[in-house]
Amino acid sequence: MKKIFYYLMGIIGTISLACCDKINPEEYTIYDGAVIKWEKTNTTITPVQRVYVEKYTGPKCNNCPLADATLNNIHNENVVVVSINHPTGQGTPFPDQPDMRTDGGNAWDNYFGINAIPSAFINRDQSKLYQGSMDNIVSDIDQALSMTPIVALDVAANATLNNDYVFVNIDLMFAKAYNRPVTMTVALIEDSLYYKQLLPDNSVDENYVHNHMLRKVITGFWGRDVEATGTAGECVLGELEFSPSDDVKLQNCHIVAFVSDKSSRKVLNVASCKIE
Amino acid sequence: MKRKLCLMAAITLSLTGAIKAQGIMGGHVTGNVQLDAQMSREDTVIGAENVPEKLLMNARADILYTNGDFSAGLRFEMYQNPLLGFDAQYKGQGVANYFVAYNGKQLSVTAGNFYEQFGSGMILRTYEDRYLGLDNSLLGLNVHFRPFEGVTLKALAGKQRIYWNYGAGLVRGVDGEVNLNSLISSIADSKLRLTLGAGFVSKYEEDENIPSPDNPEFRLNLPLNVGAGAVRMDVSYGHWSLQAEYARKGQDPSIMNNYIYRPGEALMINTTWSQRGFSANLQAKHVDNMSFKSVRSQSGEMLYINYIPAITKQHTYAFLSMYPYATQVTGENGLQADVMYKFQKGTLLGGKYGTDIHINSAVITALDTIRTGGVGTEGYTAKWFALGELYYGDVSVEVAKKLSKSVKLTTTYAYQVFNPVVEGHAPDLYHNHVVVADLSWKVNKKHSLRFEAEWMGSDSYYNAKDEHHTDRRAGDWIMGLVEWNIGSHFFVSASDQYAYNDGIGNYYNLSVGYTQGATRLQLGYGKQREGLLCIGGVCRQVPASNGLTFSLTTSF
Numbered sequence: 001m002k003k004i005f006y007y008l009m010g011i012i013g014t015i016s017l018a019c020c021d022k023i024n025p026e027e028y029t030i031y032d033g034a035v036i037k038w039e040k041t042n043t044t045i046t047p048v049q050r051v052y053v054e055k056y057t058g059p060k061c062n063n064c065p066l067a068d069a070t071l072n073n074i075h076n077e078n079v080v081v082v083s084i085n086h087p088t089g090q091g092t093p094f095p096d097q098p099d100m101r102t103d104g105g106n107a108w109d110n111y112f113g114i115n116a117i118p119s120a121f122i123n124r125d126q127s128k129l130y131q132g133s134m135d136n137i138v139s140d141i142d143q144a145l146s147m148t149p150i151v152a153l154d155v156a157a158n159a160t161l162n163n164d165y166v167f168v169n170i171d172l173m174f175a176k177a178y179n180r181p182v183t184m185t186v187a188l189i190e191d192s193l194y195y196k197q198l199l200p201d202n203s204v205d206e207n208y209v210h211n212h213m214l215r216k217v218i219t220g221f222w223g224r225d226v227e228a229t230g231t232a233g234e235c236v237l238g239e240l241e242f243s244p245s246d247d248v249k250l251q252n253c254h255i256v257a258f259v260s261d262k263s264s265r266k267v268l269n270v271a272s273c274k275i276e
Numbered sequence: 277m278k279r280k281l282c283l284m285a286a287i288t289l290s291l292t293g294a295i296k297a298q299g300i301m302g303g304h305v306t307g308n309v310q311l312d313a314q315m316s317r318e319d320t321v322i323g324a325e326n327v328p329e330k331l332l333m334n335a336r337a338d339i340l341y342t343n344g345d346f347s348a349g350l351r352f353e354m355y356q357n358p359l360l361g362f363d364a365q366y367k368g369q370g371v372a373n374y375f376v377a378y379n380g381k382q383l384s385v386t387a388g389n390f391y392e393q394f395g396s397g398m399i400l401r402t403y404e405d406r407y408l409g410l411d412n413s414l415l416g417l418n419v420h421f422r423p424f425e426g427v428t429l430k431a432l433a434g435k436q437r438i439y440w441n442y443g444a445g446l447v448r449g450v451d452g453e454v455n456l457n458s459l460i461s462s463i464a465d466s467k468l469r470l471t472l473g474a475g476f477v478s479k480y481e482e483d484e485n486i487p488s489p490d491n492p493e494f495r496l497n498l499p500l501n502v503g504a505g506a507v508r509m510d511v512s513y514g515h516w517s518l519q520a521e522y523a524r525k526g527q528d529p530s531i532m533n534n535y536i537y538r539p540g541e542a543l544m545i546n547t548t549w550s551q552r553g554f555s556a557n558l559q560a561k562h563v564d565n566m567s568f569k570s571v572r573s574q575s576g577e578m579l580y581i582n583y584i585p586a587i588t589k590q591h592t593y594a595f596l597s598m599y600p601y602a603t604q605v606t607g608e609n610g611l612q613a614d615v616m617y618k619f620q621k622g623t624l625l626g627g628k629y630g631t632d633i634h635i636n637s638a639v640i641t642a643l644d645t646i647r648t649g650g651v652g653t654e655g656y657t658a659k660w661f662a663l664g665e666l667y668y669g670d671v672s673v674e675v676a677k678k679l680s681k682s683v684k685l686t687t688t689y690a691y692q693v694f695n696p697v698v699e700g701h702a703p704d705l706y707h708n709h710v711v712v713a714d715l716s717w718k719v720n721k722k723h724s725l726r727f728e729a730e731w732m733g734s735d736s737y738y739n740a741k742d743e744h745h746t747d748r749r750a751g752d753w754i755m756g757l758v759e760w761n762i763g764s765h766f767f768v769s770a771s772d773q774y775a776y777n778d779g780i781g782n783y784y785n786l787s788v789g790y791t792q793g794a795t796r797l798q799l800g801y802g803k804q805r806e807g808l809l810c811i812g813g814v815c816r817q818v819p820a821s822n823g824l825t826f827s828l829t830t831s832f
Contacts (some may be wrong), residue, residue, distance in 0.1 A: 020477030
């Protein structure tokens with residue numbers, strides 16, 4: 001009996017010491033995004049200028065399918081579209097429908113002052129913001145594609161067997177010298193999402209196919225600093241990992257990584273890949 | 277799991293087929309049943325809303341099978357639909373609670389739903405109160421071990437009940453208590469009685485994303501394991517006794533404390549002098565950020581792991597309990613003094629039958645805090661027992677005197693100061709005077725009557741156009757009650773509460789009841805004033821109603 005008593009006292013003592021977490025004041029809040037580990041490499045990349053199109057949409061927006069059609073007709077692998085659900089009004093979901101709004105998308109929407117949908121942005125250039133009509137967006141995209149790239153970018157992603165983790169590798173090379181700080185933003189995008197959408201004739205398509213939907217900004221809303229000096233020819237490799245939530249189908253997802261000017265937030269280049 | 281539960285329910289119910297059949301399989305079946313039903317219709321004057329279902333009902337049956345050291349039980353509950361004031365999430369029916377237990381001399385083990393308390397409950401108390409609609413029982417395993425005479429060790433783990441589900445948080449706890457007089461034979465008969473105890477409770481909850489309000493790219497770094505520990509002592513010497521407990525809780529940012537990281541602590545001291553014809557009691561408490569729940573995002577009264585004892589008097593008369601004090605687990609200081617004295621018969625004040633006088637006073641204040649930040653910070657600083665704004669204060673004097681062999685009169689005067697901020701409203705101070713006269717008259721062997729008259733004068737007032745003054749308890753009130761007991765079986769009562777000045781409503785009630793053995797039936801008709809029902813400082817909002825009520829209780 002004494003043995004049992006001592007064992008119990010031991011268990012009590014162990015539980016008392018182990019079952020309490022202490023957080024230091026400087027760690028009360030933590031960065032809510034994946035951290036990118038940067039290292040210098042010698043991997044050179046062929047510079048290709050791609051275009052990042054940020055589209056703001058919503059399931060109760062009857063003109064949004066028109067914008068989808070315009071952008072879907074651009075069959076160019078160098079155009080990377082990301083659809084963001086507007087946080088209020090026409091962006092709110094129909095009852096019992098999935099809510100595609102995200103914290104990151106809401107933050108971007110608020111920052112860029114999106115007050116009407118559909119809206120679309122080319123490379124986050126305020127002069128290339130289309131609200132309502134998408135006329136001329138195709139020619140502006142073509143013009144952006146013709147620019148000489150400042151940075152070259154490649155991205156690859158692999159998931160673990162049980163899809164618990166996704167590992168992302170980003171190769172970045174400065175094709176030209178760039179002496180301003182740049183950031184890297186990585187996002188998870190999902191295609192083939194079927195849920196209700198209001199159509200231009202005000203009918204509702206119960207199974208509208210939503211593509212390029214932003215599901216999560218992995219790195220934090222405004223990205224992580226790229227640890228590089230910005231000299232021409234400099235190459236760096238960024239590695240990060242994240243745990244996808246259960247409500248995404250990884251086989252329908254891809255990773256979008258884009259480099260931005262830290263100050264102006266204009267996108268310099270973008271890359272996209274499927275998750276292997 | 278469901279199959280096991282069904283099997284157990286079937287076994288237990290089959291055992292109860294012969295309700296009074298004690299001795300089944302050598303065991304013993306006991307239980308109780310309670311049914312409360314309510315009909316209410318719209319009454320715009322008192323704010324009662326129409327009940328679409330017409331009839332609301334709460335019912336429950338507790339069944340316990342005992343056979344030697346073994347026992348098993350279950351509780352069936354039905355809320356179809358819940359009575360007014362009970363959370364709609366209770367809607368439904370089923371076996372809400374079940375357990376099997378072994379209770380040996382040295383070892384007791386309970387598997388299933390169980391209720392437990394460490395010390396005064398400041399770090400752990402699971403309990404249920406059907407009138408509050410509250411059940412925070414743990415579903416898990418509870419072990420009591422008594423290795424030596426006077427030593428009790430407890431260990432438990434489980435998840436807490438919330439309506440028909442269980443909270444996501446996992447609760448683990450250990451507690452030890454030593455009665456030194458039982459443990460040490462040389463002081464076994466000492467007048468000095470000493471019991472020491474200590475406990476520790478930890479809850480584990482998965483991480484979640486609570487954004488920092490200052491920077492949306494940052495989120496709170498939440499402690500997944502939150503611990504709370506307490507030490508306590510209970511000492512007595514002759515007529516004097518002292519109970520003291522100090523509890524401390526680790527960082528526990530939650531919706532209850534606006535997600536701050538300040539650790540919690542509480543101290544409770546209770547000392548009593550008691551002898552024939554006289555007793556005096558003094559209680560003090562200091563509570564600082566001691567909300568301890570198994571789910572950090574759960575607001576309201578559900579999923580509390582701990583319980584902070586109330587130190588205000590639990591009044592029973594209608595107007596004395598109209599403004600009950602709700603314990604502020606996030607922070608309060610409190611002091612209560614209670615004196616009872618009996619003037620012996622034959623003395624000047626005692627008269628022929630003696631006179632009892634009972635004086636009670638309590639004062640509860642906020643902590644005196646200095647705010648240092650909001651979500652994701654330490655929150656505030658506070659000094660021990662430095663007093664903040666007044667939450668509640670009262671003083672009551674009750675004199676009970678038997679006027680003759682058959683007549684007893686109890687008169688009470690109370691003065692209360694109440695701050696509605698404790699109910700989540702804007703700060704204010706209501707000053708109430710209450711006078712109660714309660715006369716019992718045993719007419720003969722079969723009949724007795726009870727008359728009650730109450731008056732309350734208050735500086736609070738009702739104004740439907742002012743959102744800060746829509747409390748229907750406001751204003752000056754009078755009340756009368758007559759209760760007629762016929763034999764030991766029947767009773768009839770009639771009462772009326774009327775807000776005659778600056779208030780609103782006329783709340784009349786008629787009820788009849790019948791008691792036969794352990795069975796009691798009661799039927800009532802009348803109006804219920806909206807307000808708070810508080811038991812032990814834990815409160816439930818009771819909405820206004822106008823209609824019939826019916827209750828049935830029985831045990832076997």
